[in-house]
Structures are given as C-alpha cells and as structure tokens.
Amino acid sequence: MVNTLFLPELREMLAEQNRAELEEFCTTLNPGRTAEFMEGLSNEEAWEVLQFAEPSRRSEIFGYFGEERQLEMLRDHDPSQVAALVEEIPADDRVDLIQELSDQRVQEILPLLPVQDRRNIQRLRSYQGETAGGLMTTEVAKLGEKLSAREALDELGRQASQLETIYYLYVVDDDDLLRGIVSTRQLVSSLAHPEITLGDMMETDVVVANVTEDQESVAHKVERFNLLAIPVVDASRRLLGIITHDDVIDVVREELTEDAQRIAAVAPLEHDFLRIGLITLSWKRGIWLTILFFAALLTAFALRHYEDELQQFVWLVWFIPLIISAGGNSGSQSATLVITAMTSGQVKFRDWHRVLVRESIVSLMLGSFLALIGFAVAIFVAPSFHDALVIPITLLAVIVCGCLCGATLPIVFKRAGLDPALMSNPFVAGIVDIMGIVIYINVGRMLLG
Structure with missing residues (x-):
C-alpha cells in the first residue's frame, strides 16, 4: 500500500532541489520506512531522491523497493550512477539483480565496478541459480585460529564494513579451508580470558552446504539445526561464502509457491504473477x-x-x-x-x-x-x-x-x-x-x- 504522507513535501523538495531536507529525509527514518514513503513517486523521482543519500544508505533504501521497480531503475538510469549503487548492494542480492538485466546492460555496468567486485559477480554468476553457490554471499568473516579473542575482535572491526552479517566467525587456515566456527557471543564472553585463541574456543563439527547443493536441501539444514547462517564450501572444504537465514526464508517462500502452483496443475512461474507475460x-x-x-x-x-x-x-x-x-x-x-x-x-x-x-x-x-x-x-x-x-x-x-x-x-x-x-x-x-x-x-x- 502506498503511503502518501510525505509525497507533497517530497515533490516540493525535489522541485526546489532542497539538498539539506532531502539528505535529512534519507538519513532520519528507518530505510524501510523511507522506501515506503517513496512508493508514490515515479521511478525518475525516486531515483533522484536516492542520489541525495550516502552510498551505503542509498543501497539500503533501494533494497526495500519491489524487484520490478529495482530492475526498471537499473535499466533506465546512467550506468555510472547504477554502478555506484550496485557496488554497495550485498553480493548475493546484486548478482540476482544483474542476472535479470540484458547482456548489453551488464556490459555497460561491470567495467565501472572495482576489480574485486567484478570478479565476485562473475564467480557467483557461474553457479546455477538453484544451488547454494547461486544463493550465497561472499561477504563472510574469515579469521585465523591463532588469534586471541581481543585480536579477533579488532580484526572483526576492520572487516565489519565489508560484511553482510556477523552472526558467526569462520575460522580458516592459510588456504581458506574451514577449520571451525565461533559465535559472536562466544567471542565477547572470552574477552576476560586473553590467553584463549579462536582455535581453543571454536566448534569443529560444523554444518556446511556444498556449493553445488540444491537450495531446498540447504533450507532444510538451516531449519533442522536452527542456524542463522550456514557456510558454503567446495569439495576440498574451502570456505566460499555463507547463506543467511533471510535468504533461506526467500527460498522456502519460493518453494512453497512452486508447490502450490504445481498442486493446482500450473507449471511454476519464474516471475511474480503481475510481471510474467x-x-x-x-x-x-x-x-x-x-x-x-x-x-x-x-x-x-x-x-x-x-x-x-x-x-x-x-x-x-x-x-x-x-x-x-x-x-x-x-x-x-x-x-x-x-x-x-x-x-x-x-x-x-x-x-x-x-x-x-x-x-x-x-x-x-x-x-x-x-x-x-x-x-x-x-x-x-x-x-x-x-x-x-x-x-x-x-x-x-x-x-x-x-x-x-x-x-x-x-x-x-x-x-x-x-x-x-x-x-x-x-x-x-x-x-x-x-x-x-x-x-x-x-x-x-x-x-x-
């Protein structure tokens, strides 16, 4: 439902190019509420409002728009502005969006992204969409097992801005092979014992998802073991990324929708009902x-x-x-x-x-x-x-x-x-x-x- 409370004021601020008030609008409210108040704006107006937000805040607000609106914005606007936005979107979400764009549009955007982001996108695009690899994000907290609790916390602080979530810390060796897992609660509780390392406190019996594993199987694991996130590894147990519970909820919703459609004798729809041709x-x-x-x-x-x-x-x-x-x-x-x-x-x-x-x-x-x-x-x-x-x-x-x-x-x-x-x-x-x-x-x- 469109919330029209701020629409007149927003349009007036846009007409006057009132930078101070538009920046305040983008930063004061919860990103979800901000996106809700922008629903009544046209795509052009909403995109213009987004340009007054800080890059990270812009991607947060953008994430609350419907998928159809997101794709229309990515298709229709200046490639450099789109690339700046895509750079801030979580790795798994931006790959999902890029997969829906035309090859020509993708080739316009990718060269404008940092090399590391470009490589991540290309790697994630190589995985099939229905597998753990197609669902995971590469933004994961990797730490060495010899770090003390204080050192791990300091390192986590340096990585935090690049991470999607910090539910768990993943302990790896020099080759990124997964050795164990430490929860953030364990880490904070261990600060009183500076001699304890991550290797001492980590849990080695870790539930993992193989990169080629079907996403429905991954969802069952997350539900069965009550996980907030599950690590994704390859055949040699090298840590590639994680799948968070919010992505699992999306998978469950998609699977239930597909099953309901099949039960009604309809081949599953790849897009929303109102979007499909x-x-x-x-x-x-x-x-x-x-x-x-x-x-x-x-x-x-x-x-x-x-x-x-x-x-x-x-x-x-x-x-x-x-x-x-x-x-x-x-x-x-x-x-x-x-x-x-x-x-x-x-x-x-x-x-x-x-x-x-x-x-x-x-x-x-x-x-x-x-x-x-x-x-x-x-x-x-x-x-x-x-x-x-x-x-x-x-x-x-x-x-x-x-x-x-x-x-x-x-x-x-x-x-x-x-x-x-x-x-x-x-x-x-x-x-x-x-x-x-x-x-x-x-x-x-x-x-x-």
Missing part, C-alpha cells in the same frame, strides 16, 4: 490443461464404453457427478496432505506404510459417512431398495480408492526422484474419475444384472 502465463497453464483435457476424454470414453448399461438403467446417470466428485475430492485432499507433509519433512519415503494405513482407515470412515448420505438420497430415486445399494457401495469403494491413490502417487513420484507436487490435485482427480466410472458401472452390473 500473458503468452508465457497461458503456456504455463495450457500445458497441464491439455494433459487434463485428455484425461477427461478418457473419462468420456469410459462412459461411452458402458453406454448400454447406462441406457438400461438411466437413473444411474443421475448419480455420476456425485460419484466422480466424491472420488476426485477425496483423492485431492489426500494428495494435498501428503505432498505438504513430504515438503515440510514430516513424512519420508520410509513412512509409506504408515501413510497408507492411516489413509485406509480415514477413507473407510469418510466413505461410510458419505455412503449413508448417498443411500438416504438413492432410496427415493432408485426403482427399489435393493437397487439403491449401488450408490453407497460405489461411494465407499471410490472414496477408498481415491484416498489411497492420492496418498500413494506423491510417494511414488518422490521415490522416482521427481517432485511429489507434480502429482497435482486435478491430475489425481482425473485418474480417480476414470476409476470411479469403472467401479460404478461394475457395481451396478453385479447388483442389477
């Missing part, structure tokens, strides 16, 4: 809709196959929507619950038998309840009491099959190395629809034949 959006949705369309055709063919039975017992047709929806909905419920449990780590493949036992019991309970309701309706529609039994028996069988199918398919996909969320609700419903028709007609044959 209409043709791309149509393609992402159309792929699954086409697959589901052919699944629905199979249901139609199944009905055609049983045309004679349906003509003989016309009243059975009236209950087809009920049978199909009961099976599809129960299967979709089971699939959603199992996919969510697997995504959050509550259910592993080894738990498959427990999942099936629980779903069997639950499906029998649900099926029995809905069968009673279906039977109560069927006795008023069916030609006889005996004929009405087709409905409750079918409902019970279809719901049991639907629940077991919805619970089993995601587990099978996981075992095959695929994302269980690919087994979307509409896809499960399509499979159960066909099963429901087959079960329904065959139960009718047995009882009415």
